[in-house]
Amino acid sequence: MNPLRVIFMGSPAFAVPTLRALLASRHQVIAIYTQPPRPAGRGQKLTPTLVAEIAAEQHLPLLTPLRLKSPEIQAEFAAHGADVAVVAAYGLLLPPPVLAAPRFGAINLHPSALPRWRGAAPIHRTLMAGDRTTACCLMQMEAGLDTGPVLARQEVAIADGTDAGMLQHSMAELGAQMMVEYLDQLAEGSAPAPQPQSREGVTYAAKITKEELRLDWSLPAAALRQKILGLAPAPGAYTLLQGERVKIFRADLAESSPGTAPGTVLDGRNLTVQCGAGTALRLREIQRPGQRRGVTEEVLKSFVIQDNSLISDTDT
Numbered sequence: 247m248n249p250l251r252v253i254f255m256g257s258p259a260f261a262v263p264t265l266r267a268l269l270a271s272r273h274q275v276i277a278i279y280t281q282p283p284r285p286a287g288r289g290q291k292l293t294p295t296l297v298a299e300i301a302a303e304q305h306l307p308l309l310t311p312l313r314l315k316s317p318e319i320q321a322e323f324a325a326h327g328a329d330v331a332v333v334a335a336y337g338l339l340l341p342p343p344v345l346a347a348p349r350f351g352a353i354n355l356h357p358s359a360l361p362r363w364r365g366a367a368p369i370h371r372t373l374m375a376g377d378r379t380t381a382c383c384l385m386q387m388e389a390g391l392d393t394g395p396v397l398a399r400q401e402v403a404i405a406d407g408t409d410a411g412m413l414q415h416s417m418a419e420l421g422a423q424m425m426v427e428y429l430d431q432l433a434e435g436s437a438p439a440p441q442p443q444s445r446e447g448v449t450y451a452a453k454i455t456k457e458e459l460r461l462d463w464s465l466p467a468a469a470l471r472q473k474i475l476g477l478a479p480a481p482g483a484y485t486l487l488q489g490e491r492v493k494i495f496r497a498d499l500a501e502s503s504p505g506t507a508p509g510t511v512l513d514g515r516n517l518t519v520q521c522g523a524g525t526a527l528r529l530r531e532i533q534r535p536g537q538r539r540g541v542t543e544e545v546l547k548s549f550v551i552q553d554n555s556l557i558s559d560t561d562t
Contacts (some may be wrong), residue, residue, distance in 0.1 A: 374476030395440035
């Protein structure tokens with residue numbers, strides 16, 4: 247098997263297992279593309295992506311263009327002479343000349359059961375919707391948004407209580423293994439035929455907005471629990487408790503109080519809140535502003551919540 251010349255394109259933690267798997271494989275990573283350094287932390291210091299840090303460790307050519315639209319950038323990309331581009335959460339659209347430059351085009355690692363949850367936030371949307379199964383897919387990239395044919399797929403069951411961080415980690419590890427296996431098949435000429443995506447069941451995983459992070463206590467507890475899991479650990483769902491914006495990372499269904507208004511604190515000691523449709527939720531892990539995430543019982547030692555108080559649903 248002749249090893250493939252690979253351009254890797256990725257940026258955050260989700261991309262790291264695939265890059266490390268490629269570096270440990272028989273294939274040759276000839277260049278790495280990632281997002282430019284961005285301000286981060288309290289000091290807003292320019293910080294490189296995790297993928298950029300690995301490129302520096304391995305002394306690999308690193309490119310951080312703001313966009314890929316210029317003829318000069320596209321010519322530079324083509325000049326690498328890559329057999330294939332591997333894409334994992336890169337964060338930039340790939341124009342047609344970039345997609346067409348490698349011999350085998352560009353292959354994207356997408357963590358959803360395509361065509362369900364095409365788009366920017368598939369893991370968050372999968373959990374927020376309460377899906378019990380998903381899939382990890384390798385997709386041949388084309389001009390449309392995650393519309394290309396599927397090259398490999400592995401179904402994944404979602405255990406109760408799985409949050410976005412857990413699912414991201416498991417999907418990243420699985421996707422890395424799938425990518426190397428597929429590139430081996432591609433190099434050997436034994437890769438399975440691409441499978442067009444179904445025209446039915448298409449949904450879009452839009453980017454999470456700030457407005458979505460606030461919990462609406464008029465919703466049923468089960469839906470709120472899935473939203474909390476789908477947003478944990480980041481960006482994190484929140485509510486306002488006694489004027490503080492408190493993030494919530496984990497919650498369980500609890501005994502409700504029929505006839506009580508949604509948003510009412512039923513048990514201030516255990517932070518049980520009445521929800522819509524006659525349901526309730528006990529908040530298990532929370533974080534106050536400027537403090538660490540912790541189990542609710544510990545956090546509430548210095549933050550007393552009164553029974554029958556009403557949680558605000560708007561910022562003040």
